[in-house]
Amino acid sequence: MIDVVVCEYGAGNVRSVIVALRRLGIEAKTTEEGDEVIGADLAILPGVGAAGSAMRGLKERGLDEALIKRVEGGRPTLGICLGLQLAVEHSDEDEGVTGLGILPGRASLIREGRVPRIGWARVEPGDEAFYFAHSYAVETSAAVGYSEGIVAEAALGSFVGVQFHPEKSGNAGRRFLERHIDRVVAWKADSNGVPVSGTGRP
Amino acid sequence: MPLPRLIPCLDVAAGRVVKGVKFEGLRDVGDPVELGAAYSDAGADELVFLDIKATVENRASLVELVERVAERLAIPYTVGGGVRSEEDAERLLLGGADKVSVNSAAVADPALLTRLAGLLGSQAVVIAIDTKAGGVYTHAGGRAAHRDTIEWAIEAQERGAGEILLTSIDADGTRDGYDVEITKRVAEAVSIPVIASGGAGNNRHVAEALGVAQAALLASILHENPDRLRTLRDEIRADGIELRDAA
Numbered sequence: 001m002i003d004v005v006v007c008e009y010g011a012g013n014v015r016s017v018i019v020a021l022r023r024l025g026i027e028a029k030t031t032e033e034g035d036e037v038i039g040a041d042l043a044i045l046p047g048v049g050a051a052g053s054a055m056r057g058l059k060e061r062g063l064d065e066a067l068i069k070r071v072e073g074g075r076p077t078l079g080i081c082l083g084l085q086l087a088v089e090h091s092d093e094d095e096g097v098t099g100l101g102i103l104p105g106r107a108s109l110i111r112e113g114r115v116p117r118i119g120w121a122r123v124e125p126g127d128e129a130f131y132f133a134h135s136y137a138v139e140t141s142a143a144v145g146y147s148e149g150i151v152a153e154a155a156l157g158s159f160v161g162v163q164f165h166p167e168k169s170g171n172a173g174r175r176f177l178e179r180h181i182d183r184v185v186a187w188k189a190d191s192n193g194v195p196v197s198g199t200g201r202p
Numbered sequence: 203m204p205l206p207r208l209i210p211c212l213d214v215a216a217g218r219v220v221k222g223v224k225f226e227g228l229r230d231v232g233d234p235v236e237l238g239a240a241y242s243d244a245g246a247d248e249l250v251f252l253d254i255k256a257t258v259e260n261r262a263s264l265v266e267l268v269e270r271v272a273e274r275l276a277i278p279y280t281v282g283g284g285v286r287s288e289e290d291a292e293r294l295l296l297g298g299a300d301k302v303s304v305n306s307a308a309v310a311d312p313a314l315l316t317r318l319a320g321l322l323g324s325q326a327v328v329i330a331i332d333t334k335a336g337g338v339y340t341h342a343g344g345r346a347a348h349r350d351t352i353e354w355a356i357e358a359q360e361r362g363a364g365e366i367l368l369t370s371i372d373a374d375g376t377r378d379g380y381d382v383e384i385t386k387r388v389a390e391a392v393s394i395p396v397i398a399s400g401g402a403g404n405n406r407h408v409a410e411a412l413g414v415a416q417a418a419l420l421a422s423i424l425h426e427n428p429d430r431l432r433t434l435r436d437e438i439r440a441d442g443i444e445l446r447d448a449a
Binding site: 013015016019020023048049050082113114115116117118119120121128129131132133134135148165167168169170171173174 | 203204205206207242245247272273276277278279295296297298299300301320321322323324325326364365393394395416417446447448449
């Protein structure tokens, strides 16, 4: 089995990620320790709230460097919601926040429709709907999935980021997490430091 | 725009789900943990848990019960009732809530919305507005706030609320249909999502509400038979409204 850590940095509903993984038979561990984040088979960066305080929370614990390091080492890493927005180079939120730079691009305020954008929406390619709750969205050349013109999913090297909440997306979310875990298991099985590819959606 | 949402609501008092008519004559309709799990499994798009006695009896929300419900859900979860401070809200989020709903305390102290939004993000802050004859009521409908509903909705948005849960006191529990008029006026006045609440009796009522709001709250219509949610979803789809495929 793989060992999974969920970054605990004072920004987010860590618990629902843990509960969702438990339903898949995985006892994930929450951690504030950089070394644990670097070493795990899969590290998950969840997050809700504002980019500024979240980035401060990561830095105070040294988790920013830990996440960058593990992605450089080709270790599977999953960012959820704010976890995707923190991964790009810059966010416009809170008068501008420098991101982790794991992905190229920036996060900016959504300008269409009702904001916050809250609810279930289809992610393409594919036809499953996932749950979104966000006011900012990323623009990145690493985008691999879209929802109503908004980047829903981005992947580069061993990092995958999703704007939706798989842990809150019912059966579709469960399938996403299952497939994502399967890919990490496969990566671990023939791990020659080869970056994991694909995201978790078919 | 995201798909319209159907949101079962658990009005909880003394650890049990209750339901009244026009906020009065409450009767016991079930266990919150079992009902919450049943709705999550039956395709609910979200779940709302309101500790309706917290404001009236002046006690803190039932965090332990909130946690037990959260353990059984695979969908978004809003919890309200008695939220007065950032600490109250954080406790609920740590207990597994994704959003907190604030009502009376925000009317008394509108800056609370700004503080909560700064801490949690607007997407996690729901302003619950109980309305009657165009005015706002607090304390589970027991007290007139002497505020215009539309004005308060706009102010709540400006102060950081990310969603409005609008309950018509006169329609609540009647099963005679939502108050579409006030819901439409609020939805047109703000740019955040609006959840219509109070009065659902059949699929047509819900379809009407979804014509003006982004989501519809459901309570009395479901609690006696949680499986009703499945048939209701099919009926609403047949009315031409697209809902998510929960399979």
